[in-house]
Amino acid sequence: MPVLFVTGSDTGVGKTHVAGLLARRLARDGFTQVIKPVESGAASGRPVDALTAAGDWAEAHTLLALPAPIAPLAAARKVRKTLDLATLLKLYRAVPSAPCRVVEGAGGVAVPIDPKGKDWSDFAAAIKPLVAIVVVEDRLGAINQARLAIAYLRRRYDGPVGVWLNAIKKPSAEVAAANRAGLADSWIPLLGESGPGAKSVRIHFLPR
Numbered sequence: 001m002p003v004l005f006v007t008g009s010d011t012g013v014g015k016t017h018v019a020g021l022l023a024r025r026l027a028r029d030g031f032t033q034v035i036k037p038v039e040s041g042a043a044s045g046r047p048v049d050a051l052t053a054a055g056d057w058a059e060a061h062t063l064l065a066l067p068a069p070i071a072p073l074a075a076a077r078k079v080r081k082t083l084d085l086a087t088l089l090k091l092y093r094a095v096p097s098a099p100c101r102v103v104e105g106a107g108g109v110a111v112p113i114d115p116k117g118k119d120w121s122d123f124a125a126a127i128k129p130l131v132a133i134v135v136v137e138d139r140l141g142a143i144n145q146a147r148l149a150i151a152y153l154r155r156r157y158d159g160p161v162g163v164w165l166n167a168i169k170k171p172s173a174e175v176a177a178a179n180r181a182g183l184a185d186s187w188i189p190l191l192g193e194s195g196p197g198a199k200s201v202r203i204h205f206l207p208r
Helices: 015-027 049-054 072-078 085-093 120-127 142-153 173-185
Strands: 003-008 032-036 059-062 100-104 131-137 161-166 190-194
Touching: 003 015, 003 120, 003 142, 015 032, 015 049, 015 100, 015 131, 015 161, 015 190, 032 049, 049 059, 049 100, 085 120, 120 142, 131 142, 131 190, 142 161, 142 173, 161 173, 173 190
Parallel strands: 003 100, 003 131, 032 059, 032 100, 131 161, 161 190
Antiparallel strands: none
């Protein structure tokens, strides 16, 4: 079962948007799931991330929903729920299999999901995805953010990895070109690009 794991250099960089783009593309080839292992802020009045990413083309699963819009461990403590890596993996493995699966982490790659300090790099190592995709905002500073996030992820996860540049605000042509050159110079694969408007989406590692 091909699994794509989506994480980010920070919160608010567009992980759910990217997960949705991937789910929509994969759904063309068959049944696809979007899984959010844990979500904080699920009761804050905004749409649940898994449902947002799944849209009308995929099946959505939120495994552990926490009401407070704060860090996952703090949100779990607030409602006296158990959050650790073993619990998330047990919930994840209980989801019925599907031909394709997009899994979206919460916050940035180094956000703890276990009282012992384990985070999304440990989760990725456990589920062994086809590829781990780090979403980075396409802006000045993206090269640094990408290098830090990739280096951190590789502490625990030794599988295929790359970056998706997501423009929340359209960068200047000079910044955009420098970001892509910086990734290439750092030997970091650019797996996808997105920005305002459907025509700005490019997925480099999947056939059109």
